[in-house]
Amino acid sequence: MPTIRYVTSGCAVDFADGDDVNMLRVAIRNECHVPYRCASGNCGTDRVHVEDGHENLSAPRRRERERLGDLLDDGWRLACQTYVSGDCSVTWDPDQTALDERATDRSLPDAVNERLARRWLSAEDTD
Amino acid sequence: MPREALTVKGDDMDELLSKDEFRTALEDAIKGREAKNASFSMAWANGELKREHFARWAENHYHYVGPFADYLAYIYAHTPDHATDAKDFLLQNMYEEELSDVRHTDLLIRFAEACGTTRERVMDERNMNAVTRGLQGWCYAVAMREHFAVATAALVVGLESQVPSIYRKQYPPLIEAYGFGEDDVEFFDLHITSDEVHGERGYQIVLDYADTPELQQRSLDLVRAGAEMRFAYTKSLYDTYVAPDLERV
Ligand code: FES
Numbered sequence: 441m442p443t444i445r446y447v448t449s450g451c452a453v454d455f456a457d458g459d460d461v462n463m464l465r466v467a468i469r470n471e472c473h474v475p476y477r478c479a480s481g482n483c484g485t486d487r488v489h490v491e492d493g494h495e496n497l498s499a500p501r502r503r504e505r506e507r508l509g510d511l512l513d514d515g516w517r518l519a520c521q522t523y524v525s526g527d528c529s530v531t532w533d534p535d536q537t538a539l540d541e542r543a544t545d546r547s548l549p550d551a552v553n554e555r556l557a558r559r560w561l562s563a564e565d566t567d
Numbered sequence: 568m569p570r571e572a573l574t575v576k577g578d579d580m581d582e583l584l585s586k587d588e589f590r591t592a593l594e595d596a597i598k599g600r601e602a603k604n605a606s607f608s609m610a611w612a613n614g615e616l617k618r619e620h621f622a623r624w625a626e627n628h629y630h631y632v633g634p635f636a637d638y639l640a641y642i643y644a645h646t647p648d649h650a651t652d653a654k655d656f657l658l659q660n661m662y663e664e665e666l667s668d669v670r671h672t673d674l675l676i677r678f679a680e681a682c683g684t685t686r687e688r689v690m691d692e693r694n695m696n697a698v699t700r701g702l703q704g705w706c707y708a709v710a711m712r713e714h715f716a717v718a719t720a721a722l723v724v725g726l727e728s729q730v731p732s733i734y735r736k737q738y739p740p741l742i743e744a745y746g747f748g749e750d751d752v753e754f755f756d757l758h759i760t761s762d763e764v765h766g767e768r769g770y771q772i773v774l775d776y777a778d779t780p781e782l783q784q785r786s787l788d789l790v791r792a793g794a795e796m797r798f799a800y801t802k803s804l805y806d807t808y809v810a811p812d813l814e815r816v
Contacts, residue, residue, distance in 0.1 A: 462731070462760065462763040462764075464760075464763065464764060465763040465764060465766070465767045468764065468768065468771075469767055469770075476764070478663065478668070478761075479663075479760060479761045479763070479764035479765070480663065480667075480668055480757050480760060480761040481757075481760065482667070482668050501749075501756055502749045502753075502756065503753075503756060503757070503760075520760050520761075520763070520764060521760050
């Protein structure tokens with residue numbers, strides 16, 4: 441049975457052979473505490489560093505490529521965008537927040553966007 | 568799908584199921600009724616549809632998913648304050664449908680326009696068929712009238728949680744067989760992953776708050792009914808728009 445190891449929270453979750461499962465969904469179901477927010481490839485809050493098992497992960501689609509850019513080449517993936525079909529191990533910073541201001545809404549008036557940016561991003565991110 | 572599979576009812580329960588047993592029962596309530604196996608979905612995945620069929624799909628789908636935040640708002644309104652996590656989930660789900668990114672219905676309309684129809688046609692409710700109208704009405708009725716855990720079971724577990732498995736099958740042929748660009752089909756790409764998380768969180772709400780045998784039973788009945796509704800809706804798209812074209816050939 442393949443296993444996803446969420447190393448940072450010390451969680452290991454098995455899934456059935458032949459399945460491919462969403463990395464964030466499995467983490468939520470099993471309380472593995474991967475931080476997340478939008479679940480749609482927009483904020484980057486759920487980025488994980490793949491320590492092992494790259495070959496068992498789905499190819500990144502457009503939203504993930506656009507959101508992560510060069511980070512993809514450095515071994516980062518977005519848990520919400522990634523399907524797993526075999527063993528892998530991932531780590532993350534438990535306190536990480538959204539990647540940058542691109543995480544905020546693209547359709548709201550500026551004032552609302554500013555409020556969201558303040559709420560979503562940590563002080564360091566907005567400095 | 569065999570007719571009996573659509574009409575089998577669950578056994579009435581008089582004991583509370585454990586969370587594990589209840590989750591398995593919820594998953595089983597969808598099995599055999601998955602919309603990904605309905606005729607329109609199969610024709611889609613097999614590369615058999617034409618752009619005008621997708622246009623008719625979009626003109627119907629808009630009226631089922633367009634009011635999704637409205638359905639959730641009705642549930643939200645009768646979720647008690649002490650169920651804070653359930654309220655937060657509903658509110659966040661509404662926000663994600665409408666505001667956190669490009670509005671989801673705008674992505675649907677973008678796809679519809681790539682299929683040759685117009686925003687006006689998509690939004691015109693006279694263009695949905697009777698089965699779609701029934702699905703929309705059922706969603707409103709469940710959201711307004713059922714206990715919040717039961718309504719979440721019906722709409723999020725029974726309907727929304729099926730989305731990733733449907734669109735994961737349907738997304739690749741849109742690009743590879745039908746020749747759409749990634750921009751045109753962002754609606755599907757977005758829902759493949761966002762509804763994984765909505766579905767999972769929906770399960771958690773139902774497991775936590777359907778906490779009597781009656782609520783568990785009602786949840787199972789409505790998950791089954793929701794899956795049947797979505798199957799019937801998807802099949803009707805084939806019967807209404809695809810089959811007559813095939814007969815003409
Ligand atoms: S949770 Fe926002 S990108 Fe995955």
